[in-house]
Amino acid sequence: MRLCVIGAGYVGLVTASCFAEMGNRVICVERDSSRLAQLANGRVPIYEPGLEPMLKAHLASGQLSFTGVLAEGLRQAQVVFIAVGTPTGEDGSADLGHVLAVADQLGQTLIAPCLIVDKSTVPVGTAERVGQRINRQLAARGLSFQVTVASNPEFLKEGSAVEDFMRPDRVVLGCDDEDSADQLRRLYAPFLRNHDRVLNMGVRAAEFTKYAANAFLATKISFMNEMAGLCSRLGVDIEDVRRGIGSDRRIGTHFIYAGCGYGGSCFPKDVRALIRAAELEGFEPAILRAVEARNALQKTLLFQSVREHFNGFLQGRVVALWGLSFKPGTDDLREAPSLVLLDALLAAGARVQACDPVACPAMTARYAEALESGQLRLGESPYMAVEGADALVLVTEWKQFRQPDFERVRAAMRMPIIFDGRNIYDPVEIAQLGFLYRGIGRPPAGHCKADAA
Ligand SMILES: NC(=O)c1ccc[n+]([C@@H]2O[C@H](COP(=O)([O-])OP(=O)(O)OC[C@H]3O[C@@H](n4cnc5c(N)ncnc54)[C@H](O)[C@@H]3O)[C@@H](O)[C@H]2O)c1
Structure with a gap:
């Protein structure tokens, strides 16, 4: 397929390179000119094991290219992935500025129908907003087609992102129509040859699933950190407790290590965004608040x-x-x-x-x-x-x-x-x-x- 990936950060670069690896023709659009210049020379501006050789190989073969001009990226694209940042906004919610700016640029630039896919982590209802924004502008330009927006949240982990993308635990496809779901299933089929781990659901459920996954993992960490605080007062070693509870398959061995707190580009901002989303719905997110408070202390x-x-x-x-x-x-x-x-x-x-x-x-x-x-x-x-x-x-x-x-x-x-x-x-x-x-x-x-x- 011919793909366009907007945003050449951790997610966009890995997505673009891995789809190119499977034989797709991918154009990645990046607005940061210094980042773009590095990429055009085959230099990856972030550290991610395995990414640079893959990127270099596909730049050389022509399967992958980079541009700063959206119209070039969109030329003949069948599927367009939005993979720009969604940092914390002033009130704790996800700042959708970059995503909505991309929606506006798409509305002003698209000349042919394609499927738009949100890969950025975005609050429930964002795909709908993005779709409305693009389609309003397409209509204003007198174009006769409309686009559909699907949600395909990304679950890769920095440090093993290429491996995670190539062999995903699951691929969540949030689509409200069969055609979009079919197209994305075909695109992901080569990654899922041994096991079909596609999870089909509606767009809103997919958007929420990503937040729930990160919030749950952050909860496990903060829970263990709280137990560690108590252990140190009671003269108990949290490492004994970790091994003791991790052997219970209902609990599992992952994400139960006590430490000096979680960080990164996802857990902190996604927990905060979920808290804000709950507040806006008049719902008290008691657990999420505690998770965040414990982490700040930790x-x-x-x-x-x-x-x-x-x-x-x-x-x-x-x-x-x-x-x-x-x-x-x-x-x-x-x-x-x-x-x-x-x-x-x-x-x-x-x-x-x-x-x-x-x-x-x-x-x-x-x-x-x-x-x-x-x-x-x-x-x-x-x-x-x-x-x-x-x-x-x-x-x-x-x-x-x-x-x-x-x-x-x-x-x-x-x-x-x-x-x-x-x-x-x-x-x-x-x-x-x-x-x-x-x-x-x-x-x-x-x-x-x-x-x-
Ligand atoms: N980093 C992770 O491990 C990870 C994992 C899963 C999901 N996510 C989510 O994926 C999204 C992207 O995260 P990231 O870490 O890759 O972000 P990032 O900040 O590393 O990269 C975003 C890139 O998009 C570019 N960009 C912004 N606006 C643009 C525009 N209009 N046109 C072209 N390029 C534009 C920026 O210059 C930047 O290079 C976020 O929503 C994040 O929550 C991240």
């Missing part, structure tokens, strides 16, 4: 622990920070817990030596002043970060931080203490190696060798 926990450890005095302390991206496998810093910690440490006068395998370049603009003054140092090496440090804080559980050379880490640090924001280390082992250990919802185990002696 993001401050590491700073509180570090500050407490130093009796409230952080001026001049050197803190090593391992991991900046909101989760491993991505360079995405949106709403990352690391930023809450970093801002608090800098405000308290600490010097921070942070490292991340891929997210450092994305930090430079935001922290230009601290970098300039030397209060913040960034690098890729975990060993550089711990040089002369008074404390080490693990924020993002990248693989390279799981089994570091602890002897080397301890030798490099001024004071051997580890704050483990993701509970990836064994407290007993860490204590045996001569560190003080502080996890999330775990009783302290042992003291540093120097103290014991």
